[in-house]
Amino acid sequence: MTATVETAPPAGSRGPVPPAPEGSTTVTVKIRRFNPEVDSEPRWDSFEVPALPTDRVLNLLHYVKWYLDGTLTFRRSCAHGICGSDAMRINGVNRLACKVLVKDLMSGGGKATTITVEPIKGLPVHKDLLVDMEPFFEAFRAVKPYLMTSGNEPTRERIQSQADRARFDDTTKCILCACCTTSCPVYWSEGSYFGPAAIVNAHRFIFDSRDEGAEERLDILNDVDGVWRCRTTFNCTDACPRGIQVTKAIQEVKRALLFRRV
């Protein structure tokens, strides 16, 4: 692996860059690059980018893509932490690029700031920061993430008390960004593990008073690749951009398995 610092714009980029906004400072964005079409192995590219303290890391990536190197590839959509497209490893921790502000990454004491951006770990890299999400979604689908009921449907809505609704509120917030799953050391080493996100989504139904599929899901999660793989490192909880108590949810599923009671 070689570190290269780009001083001149890469071949093919054209025209001047837009003027740096007032109050901006120059930060170095160091990005892990890999395009299997042309590269035999990954490398690091560094770019000098003008940044405002309130800029999101996503803004910096856009600056690189739009003005310095159009081949830089990543996913993004909503740009405010709702769609879950832009999970990345930023300065070594999993974050959404649209939810991390530059001011929270600035070096103190007037030192130059370098922000490193890598793809999330544990999923195959397709190109640069863009990974294959299919194994992640496969694990999600495997826990039967939908309401299971039996008997005739009521004419009106099912009745659910406010307390019952609150019981699974935390895990309804999941946006399937994969920050948690790809921060889990167990997932890195044993890709067959369902991973935190799948368990969170199982939890969302296991603890929903309207659902009757808890037994089925608990059986799935009792599997060798299920909840027992969790080593309670709390990486997932730290990584969740929605503030879900992921480890707690996993523990609750474990407890439900031990006592067969939800």
Added chain:
Amino acid sequence: MQFHKYDVVIVGAGGAGMRAAIEAGQRCRTAVLTKLYPTRSHTGAAQGGMCAALANVEEDNWEWHTFDTVKGGDYLVDQDAAEIMAKEAIDAVLDLEKMGLPFNRTPEGKIDQRRFGGHTRNHGEAAVRRACYAADRTGHMILQTLYQNCVKHGIEFFNEFYVLDICLTETENGPVCTGAVAYELATGEIHVFQAKAVVFATGGFGKVFKTTSNAHTLTGDGMGIVFRKGLPLEDMEFYQFHPTGLAGLGILLTEGARGEGGILRNASGERFMERYAPTIKDLAPRDMVARAMATEVREGRGCGPNKDYVLLDLTHLGAEVLDAKLPDITEFSRTYLGIDPVTEPVPVYPTAHYAMGGIPTNIRGEALRDNDNVVPGLYAAGECACVSVHGANRLGTNSLLDINVFGRRAGIAAAEYATEHEHVELPENPADFVVSIVEGMRSSTGGERIADIRTELQTTMDLNASVYRTEDTLKQALTDVQALKERYARVSIQDKGKRFNTDLLEAVELGFLLDLAEVLVQGALNRKESRGGHAREDYQARDDVNFLRHTMAYKQGIEPGKAHEKTPQQVLTADIRLDYKPVTITRYQPMERKY
């Protein structure tokens, strides 16, 4: 090139697309082609709620909801469609609940409801609690619930397949839709999908503006594709500016915040909406609130160092209410502005939010070829469609309702059509148009940069075609957009590869944005009146004599059944022709719009 054959192809996996897929997928062989992974769509960013006259917390009925929708849309709403939407709203909400959607509950365990802009009791007497909600994550819950149910029903998705064209085959009954052509992002391969029916559910085009609540990916692809086929777009000049975007950023703060009691204040702390809408004040429809805010700022009563925003005051609601009912917007404000709404009012300003116009459809979701005829086999639903249930201004929550009611209807109609019909032969060389767009982009050495054209487009649109418009500003916007279209012909990309070429993707998206910006501005120039979201300072009154009718815009000289014979350049540079379509009026004669 790869070839596929399905009964129904659905383009887009947001709320409308997945709602359609759940219906079509259970009836016939269905594929969903989507530019984004499912659950990434912008339905997930909707916050406040979905209205239905459940009357769970106070008296309400669908007729009041219909009236509010018609009046909110400044009488440009097709009233038969609005009535269907308000009636079917009740089942649409109950269906979602049965699919598992975790609505907030009343103390009795029923679906809770809250107030929302323009939704009133008994034709405007007072605000009514009609919006069913799940905290301020209603769209997120709808998107997740629909995807969960797609998983349950084994719906087949083609993820990151970017549809760039539809296939229209000329028959004795006129043009018929026979398939779609997609670009596979992972490989750069072109795929032709032959289908009996195609449902467009591709969302809006907020990225023509700089300050917008919309996602980067909302570039109006579906509308653009249909328009380039010589098919009409309806009422494109009506674009909604949501009053409460985070100032300077455009990130949405739900109207539900005002539904829960939030108050807009100007620099002197005045609750200024009392002057503009004495009865329902901060809960007036969005167009009125957005104009009121713009007026306050213009007249020097704005807040902040540049006096360029107003304040959304939630401090009197208390931490508990914010935490239980508005947690996400509380977090957005903290994260992006560093302001805690529990203790400080939040700087807000209107943000480009929603296209009322789009692909004209009837109430079955069938796309229209002109005022009277449909294109058999072609359907549209959601923001990309114009039924028209939103008229000149959409009421809050009615978009989540629209995607569920008309997504479902389009899915059923497409599946029924597919069951009753055989595949029609594709036109010759169906992928040629897409191949020439993609290859043209890859080989272009023109030297124009995507970001420069896009930034200039967004700048002129924000400046000249937003909340307030005049002949002069609109002419400026038109001149700018047309000049940018010329430059777009010379746009070139740096990434020449096949694998996940998002540089190419952005270049193609920009082409759609330019096309749609031009239609928006042309329609706005032509509509010499003020109605709903379209406010002309030089024509401040609503003019029912001349303009109580829908605008229908066409690309001139392109016959739908022969559009595939044109080159991309011919299609892109075709002039726009405007026509009109009558408004369907059933129960409610136009009246002055006061709140």
